[in-house]
Amino acid sequence: MSAITLRELTKVYPNGVRALDALDLEIADGEFFALLGPSGCGKTTLLRTIAGLELASAGSVRIGERAVTNLPPGQRDVAMVFQDYALFPHMTVRDNIAYPLRIKKVGKAARHDKAAATADELGLSALLDRRPGQLSGGQQQRVALARAMACHPQVFLLDEPLSNLDARLRLEARTFLKRLQRELGVTTVFVTHDQAEALALADRIAVMEGGRIRQVGTPTEVFRRPANTFVAGFIGSTPMNLVPARVHGDELAVAGVRLPVPEDVRGELTDGEQVVYGVRPEYLDYSPEPVPEALTGQVVVVENLGSFSLVSLDVPGEDDAATSVQVVVPEGREPDPGDTGWVVPRPGRSLVYRDG
Ligand code: ADP
Numbered sequence: 001m002s003a004i005t006l007r008e009l010t011k012v013y014p015n016g017v018r019a020l021d022a023l024d025l026e027i028a029d030g031e032f033f034a035l036l037g038p039s040g041c042g043k044t045t046l047l048r049t050i051a052g053l054e055l056a057s058a059g060s061v062r063i064g065e066r067a068v069t070n071l072p073p074g075q076r077d078v079a080m081v082f083q084d085y086a087l088f089p090h091m092t093v094r095d096n097i098a099y100p101l102r103i104k105k106v107g108k109a110a111r112h113d114k115a116a117a118t119a120d121e122l123g124l125s126a127l128l129d130r131r132p133g134q135l136s137g138g139q140q141q142r143v144a145l146a147r148a149m150a151c152h153p154q155v156f157l158l159d160e161p162l163s164n165l166d167a168r169l170r171l172e173a174r175t176f177l178k179r180l181q182r183e184l185g186v187t188t189v190f191v192t193h194d195q196a197e198a199l200a201l202a203d204r205i206a207v208m209e210g211g212r213i214r215q216v217g218t219p220t221e222v223f224r225r226p227a228n229t230f231v232a233g234f235i236g237s238t239p240m241n242l243v244p245a246r247v248h249g250d251e252l253a254v255a256g257v258r259l260p261v262p263e264d265v266r267g268e269l270t271d272g273e274q275v276v277y278g279v280r281p282e283y284l285d286y287s288p289e290p291v292p293e294a295l296t297g298q299v300v301v302v303e304n305l306g307s308f309s310l311v312s313l314d315v316p317g318e319d320d321a322a323t324s325v326q327v328v329v330p331e332g333r334e335p336d337p338g339d340t341g342w343v344v345p346r347p348g349r350s351l352v353y354r355d356g
C-alpha cells in the first residue's frame with residue numbers, strides 16, 4: 001500500500017515564510033494526483049516535505065502504513081523528478097539511470113541490466129552511452145523519469161516535469177507520462193501551475209493557494225463546481241465570469257437584470273445578501289437580438305481564437321460601474337466592437353459564491 005496521508009502539515013522556513021499551513025490531504029494508492037496553484041503557493045515545498053528533502057515544522061506524513069515524518073529521504077521509498085531534471089552532466093545515460101541503484105550498493109552488472117531494461121521501457125535504449133548534453137529536452141526528461149523508476153519506488157513525485165519542454169513536445173510528453181503512470185500504477189504526485197495540464201492528466205486535483213488547499217476533486221468536479229472564487233478564477237482556459245450580485249427572494253440582481261437563483265443554493269441565501277454570480281464564457285450564449293433573462297451590454301473586444309471567438313462586453317454593474325463579461329461565440333457569428341449584445345446563461349450552469 002502506498003497511499004499518502006498528510007495531517008496538519010506545516011512548513012515554516014527559517015526566514016519566517018509559512019509555505020505550508022496546517023495542510024490536510026489524502027492521496028489514494030495508485031492515484032495520479034495533481035497539485036495545482038500559482039507560483040509561490042507551496043507546491044515544491046509540499047513535494048520536498050513528502051520526499052524528506054525538507055523536514056516538517058509540524059504535522060505528519062504517512063506513506064502507506066509507515067509514519068515517515070522524520071525519516072531521511074533514502075528511507076521513504078519515494079523518487080522525485082525535479083523541474084530541471086538534475087541529471088549528472090559528466091555521466092552517461094546508463095550511469096545516470098543506474099545512479100540510485102549504486103547508492104543502494106547494487107552490483108555493477110545488476111545495475112547496468114536494470115538501467116538497460118528501464119531505458120528500453122522508455123524508448124531510450126539507443127541513447128545509453130550518451131551524456132545529458134547530447135540529448136534533447138524531451139529525452140533528458142525521459143532519462144530523469146527512468147532514473148526515478150529504476151528503484152521501483154512506492155511513490156513518484158514530479159515537480160513541473162513538463163515545464164521545460166516546448167509546446168508540441170509538451171503535449172507528447174503529457175500523453176507519454178499518463179500512459180506510463182497507468183502501466184506502472186505507482187502513486188504519483190504531479191506538480192504544475194498549468195490548469196490545462198492538471199485537467200488533462202490527473203485522476204484528482206488539489207488547488208493550492210498560500211500554503212493551503214482550496215479544493216480537492218476530480219477534473220470534472222473542479223471545472224464544473226469550483227468551491228470558491230479563487231478556484232473559479234484559476235481553472236478553465238478562459239477565467240470564469242464573476243459578477244457582483246444581490247439576492248432578492250428567488251432572484252439575483254446581476255448587472256441590471258434579474259436572473260433566477262440557481263436551484264442548488266435556493267433557500268440558503270439571505271434576502272438582500274451581496275454575493276458573486278459565476279458563469280463560464282463557454283456556458284453563455286450570445287444573441288444580437290434581445291432575449292429574456294439575459295445580460296446586455298456593449299461589445300468592446302472580439303478575440304479570434306480559431307474555431308471560436310472570445311467576446312468581451314461591458315455590462316452595467318452596481319453603482320454605475322461597468323463590469324466586463326466574456327462569452328464564447330462560434331466561428332462566423334462574431335459581433336463587431338460597438339454592437340449591443342445579449343448573453344444568456346445555459347440552464348444549470350450558473351453558480352453563486354459568498355466568498356467574493
Ligand atoms: P511553488 O513551488 O508553488 O512556486 P514554493 O514551495 O517554491 O512554491 O515556495 C513557497 C513559499 O516558500 C514561497 O513564498 C517561497 O518564496 C518560499 N520558499 C521556498 N523555498 C524556500 C527556502 N528554502 N527558504 C525560504 N523560503 C522559501
Ligand code: MG
Nearest residue numbers: 043044045159
Ligand atoms: Mg515550484
